[in-house]
Amino acid sequence: MDFVLSNEQKALQESVRQFAQKELPDIAKELEQNDESVSVELRKRFAMLGYLGINLDSKYGGAGMTHLDAVIVLEEVAKISIAVAFPIFESCFGPSLAVAHFGNDKMRKEVLPKVCSGEIVLAVSMSEPNAGSALTDLATQAKVEDNKVILNGTKRWCSGAGHSEAYIVYCRMDNIQGAKGIGAVLVSKGTEGFSFGKREQHMGFRGVHSADMYFDDVEVSTDDILVPAGGFGKLMDAFDLERCGNTTMSLAVAQSAFDYVLDYCQQREQFGKPLIDFQAVQIHIAEMKMKLEAARLLLYRAVVNAEKGLPSIAESSIAKCFANETVREVTGKAMQLMGGYGYSTEFPIEQKLRDAWGWGIAGGSIDIQKVNISAALVGRRFNQRAK
Numbered sequence: 350m351d352f353v354l355s356n357e358q359k360a361l362q363e364s365v366r367q368f369a370q371k372e373l374p375d376i377a378k379e380l381e382q383n384d385e386s387v388s389v390e391l392r393k394r395f396a397m398l399g400y401l402g403i404n405l406d407s408k409y410g411g412a413g414m415t416h417l418d419a420v421i422v423l424e425e426v427a428k429i430s431i432a433v434a435f436p437i438f439e440s441c442f443g444p445s446l447a448v449a450h451f452g453n454d455k456m457r458k459e460v461l462p463k464v465c466s467g468e469i470v471l472a473v474s475m476s477e478p479n480a481g482s483a484l485t486d487l488a489t490q491a492k493v494e495d496n497k498v499i500l501n502g503t504k505r506w507c508s509g510a511g512h513s514e515a516y517i518v519y520c521r522m523d524n525i526q527g528a529k530g531i532g533a534v535l536v537s538k539g540t541e542g543f544s545f546g547k548r549e550q551h552m553g554f555r556g557v558h559s560a561d562m563y564f565d566d567v568e569v570s571t572d573d574i575l576v577p578a579g580g581f582g583k584l585m586d587a588f589d590l591e592r593c594g595n596t597t598m599s600l601a602v603a604q605s606a607f608d609y610v611l612d613y614c615q616q617r618e619q620f621g622k623p624l625i626d627f628q629a630v631q632i633h634i635a636e637m638k639m640k641l642e643a644a645r646l647l648l649y650r651a652v653v654n655a656e657k658g659l660p661s662i663a664e665s666s667i668a669k670c671f672a673n674e675t676v677r678e679v680t681g682k683a684m685q686l687m688g689g690y691g692y693s694t695e696f697p698i699e700q701k702l703r704d705a706w707g708w709g710i711a712g713g714s715i716d717i718q719k720v721n722i723s724a725a726l727v728g729r730r731f732n733q734r735a736k
C-alpha cells in the first residue's frame with residue numbers, strides 16, 4: 350500500500366494547478382455572475398491540454414491514463430469552481446465511461462472522440478418528475494420498432510440540459526415493468542421532437558444548465574441503444590464511477606474553502622492577535638483537515654481499486670457519502686470562521702457553500718447511499734417498496 354502520489358502524478362497535479370490558478374478564476378467568475386456554462390472555446394482548450402477523457406482509451410481520443418489521474422486533474426480545476434470543471438467531470442466520470450464500457454463499437458467511435466476533443470458534452474438523464482430516489486419507477490417509454498427506437502416522456506434535473514450536445518437517456522423499453530425494463534439510449538440535441546423546458550434556478554450550481562427535457566415521438570436508431578432492457582445493472586456499475594466524480598467535486602470545493610479560510614485565519618486579527626491563535630479556531634481547523642484527509646483517502650481507495658474497470662458500489666458510495674457530508678461541514682465552518690466576510694458575496698466562501706449542498710442530492714441522496722452501503726455489507730438489496 351502506497352499513500353504517496355508518483356512523481357508523474359505530482360507533476361500532473363502541479364501543472365494543472367498552475368494552469369487553473371492562472372487562467373480560470375476570471376472565467377469562473379463570469380460563469381457564476383452570468384450563470385453561463387463553459388464555452389466551446391474553453392472546452393477545446395481543455396482538450397488540447399489533455400484534460401478531457403484523460404482516463405479514456407487513446408484509440409478514442411483519451412489519454413489512456415488512470416482514474417486517479419482524472420481525479421487529480423478534476424480536483425485542481427474544480428477548486429476554482431464546479432461550473433468551470435463541469436466538462437472535465439462529464440468526460441472523465443460521466444456517461445462517456447458507460448459508453449466506453451458498454452456501448453457498441455459504432456457508438457464508441459462516434460461519441461468518445463467528440464467528447465475528448467471538446468466538440469460535445471455528453472450528459473446523463475435519469476431522473477424524472479416522479480422518479481428520483483425511486484429511479485426504477487421511471488416512465489419515459491422507448492418503443493423498439495424494426496431498426497428504430499421511439500421515445501416519449503419527460504426528464505428532470507439533468508445537469509447540462511439544454512446546453513450539452515448529447516444525452517444518455519434512461520428509459521423503459523417496450524413497456525417492461527420494474528428494473529428489468531430499463532435501458533438507455535443516446536439522443537442528440539436537435540433531434541426532432543426533443544425539446545427543453547425553462548431553465549431551472551438552483552441555490553448553487555450556477556453555470557450548470559438544468560431544465561426539463563421533453564421527448565415527443567423522438568426517433569433514434571437502434572444503433573443508439575447504449576444498453577437494452579435488462580441493462581440497468583450495467584448502468585449502475587458505470588454510475589459507481591460517476592459517484593467518484595461527484596466525490597472529487599465535493600472534495601475540491603471543501604479543500605479550496607479550507608485553503609482559503611486557513612490563510613484568512615492567519616491574516617485576520619481580533620483582540621490583537623490572528624484568529625488562528627484562538628484555541629477554538631484551531632480545533633475547527635483541525636476537524637476540517639481530518640475530514641478532508643479521510644475523504645481524500647476514501648476517494649483514492651475507490652478509484653485505485655477500480656483501475657482495471659469500475660469501482661465497487663460500497664467503496665464509491667462510502668466515498669461519496671463521506672465527501673458530501675464533509676463539504677457541507679467544511680464550507681459551513683469556513684463561512685462561520687470568516688464572520689460577516691464569509692457571508693458576503695465579495696468573498697468566495699458563500700458560493701462554495703451553495704455549490705457544496707447540491708452534491709449530496711445529485712447522483713443519489715446521502716441517505717440512499719447509506720442504504721446502498723448497508724445493502725453491500727449484508728449482501729442483499731433492501732426492498733424500499735415493502736409495506
Ligand SMILES: Cc1cc2nc3c(=O)[nH]c(=O)nc-3n(C[C@H](O)[C@H](O)[C@H](O)COP(=O)(O)OP(=O)(O)OC[C@H]3O[C@@H](n4cnc5c(N)ncnc54)[C@H](O)[C@@H]3O)c2cc1C
Pocket residue numbers: 472473474475476480481482483505506507508509551554707708710711712713714715716717720733
Ligand atoms: C445539483 C443537482 C444535479 C443533478 N444532476 C442530475 C443529472 O445530471 N441527471 C439526473 O438524471 N439527475 C440529476 N439530479 C437529480 C438527482 O439525482 C435527484 O434529485 C436525486 O436522486 C433525488 O431524487 P428527488 O430529487 O426526486 O428526491 P426524492 O427521491 O423525492 O427524495 C427526497 C428525500 O427523501 C429521501 N428518501 C427517498 N426515498 C428514501 C428511502 N427509501 N429511504 C430513505 N430516504 C429516502 C431522500 O434521501 C431525500 O432526502 C440532480 C440533482 C441535483 C440537486
